[in-house]
Amino acid sequence: PDSSRLGWAGAGAAEGPGATAGTSVGSLPLGTERGLFEKFVVDEGRQGGGARSFSIADDKFVLDGSPVRLIVGELHYFRIPRAYWRDRLQRLASNGYNAIQTYVPWNYHEEQKGVFDFSGEKDVTAFLQEAARQGFMVLLRPGPYICAEWDMGGLPWWLLAEPGLEIRTFSPPYIARVTLWWEVMLSKMRPFLADQGGPVVMVQIENEFGSYGDVSKSAKDLKYMQHLISLARRLLGPSIVLYTTDFGNLDAMTRGSLKGDAVYTCGDFGPDNNFTASMLAQRVMNPPGKSPPFCSEYYSGWYTAWGQETTTNTSSMRSVKTLAAMLPLGFSVSVYMAHGGTNFGFWGGANIQEPPDLTNGAGSSGKAGEGKAGELFISLITSYDYSAPISENGEHGVGSDGLDKYLLHRDLFQSFASTPLPPEPAPLPSAAFGEISLRLRARLLDNLDVLGGDVRRAASPLPFEQIGAGSGFVLYSLRGVVSPSSARGIQASKSSDRSSPEPREIHISKLADRAHILVTPEAGPSKHNSPEA
Secondary structure: OOHHHOOOOOOOOOOOOOOOOOOOOOHOOOHHHHOOOOOOOOOOOOOOOOOOOOEOOEEEEEEOOEEEEEEEOOOOOOHOOOHHHHHHHHHHHHHHHOEEEEEEHHHOOOEEEEEEEOOOHHHHHHHHHHHHHOEEEEEEEEOOOOOOHHHHHOOOOOHOOOOOOOOOOOOHHHHHHHHHHHHHHHHHHHHHHHHHHEEEEEEEEEOOOOHOOOOOOOOHHHHHHHHHHHHHHHHHHOEEEEEEEOOOOHHHHHOOOOOOEEEEEEEEEEOOOOHHHHHHHHHHHHOOOOOEEEEEEEEOOOOOOOOOOOOOOHHHHHHHHHHHHHHHOOOOEEEEEOOEOOOOOOOOEEEEEEOOOOOOOOOOOOOOOOOOOOOOEEEEOOOOOOOEEEEEOOOOOOOOOOHHHHHHHHHHHHHOOOOOOOOOOOOOOOOOOOOOOOOOOOOOHOOHHHHOOOOOOOOOOOOOHHOOOOOOOOOOOOOOOOHHHHHHHHHHOOOOOOOOOOOOOOOOOEEEEEEEOOOOOOOHHHHHOOHHH
């Protein structure tokens, strides 16, 4: 590796957050690893070339009886056009990863209740086949809630229209829908498990549940997690490693996971967090010998929200220096994101952010609707570049310090590898389209009869879900609303003009989306012809 890019004395130097005196990080048994980049070798056209074994023993991951370290790159098939799946996977391999991690968003595959779609861009099995073909192990994250800054965290919109349904707890209507979804989806994943010769070595249960529920205090939350684990075992068999992901501290893990061997508990954190705290919390949650230190989300960058002055960009050197301190201690790691991609259509999600900004300098300055005191609702832009080592369009990511994030990660991982990394694929061709003139236009409000769906009348505005709209736009119309300045004129003329409307005002609170307010001289959707404001 190019030591001039690495910028530290050696890859074994334990520096960075968490490598502090007084902790027993050096006592972690590492054993003899047979190589950092052990990969699956698969037969062309098949999921695998015979049954494999993957397990946890002696605080290590074990593949086919030998210890293996997981260097995982997170990327999402649903944020990458299918035509680029192979290219992006090859770029991850050349960047130094021996495994990938991806979510499976429920709402992407069941947009309408009971209608499942795994075709075309949504063919997750084709993505897994390509991952196997490129030699990767796969860590699968099927939710049912995934977060991922994805619309409603991957939960289908139509759940909110079902009476009495509570999400992410043991609510019978919710459990019934989750069970059906997993029965459909996980049955498709079963042939891709390692014991079937496939690349999938681990499957995650829920996602950072400790930041939402509390299995240590809520019987319904505990029953929910137990149900998911039992359901996964029934559908996937006894040998697959099931795991949970929570923030890298004991409090979050206690709320979000189960202590013991029912599920493997691990944590996530960024370059500025104390990784020793996460490792020690894992040891409390997992049985002796069953706790290989693993950061299930190591933040290479951060997302960008509407309202920020510029797109998020984080330091390349800060990212790799903390990794360089973790790897000699036996850590496995999943870099979130290795390649971010794009939030196509209306799929971009949102977050609630509490001040002060705790996102490593990458937070939002948005002015969107507020929830609890001081909280900001922040919605994400179309790009999910994430300031990752591999940029949104497949090129090298460059950090805020001007350093090539792709090359720094590659150099670091190569310094721990027993064999040379694959060469980087040639750049994909690009084209300059020049200036494009948009000469045709149509006024939105003049074409409601063509574009619009059902018309509903109600005493108050109905949420999207209650009118059967999963995404897109809804036009809410109300007659007789006047501005405060106009109201004064109406009051003055009432004595002589009894037909003048009473002044009415609209109050909109906690708006959590984009809204255009149009004031028109005539009420009614079909007559919104010439807005005054």
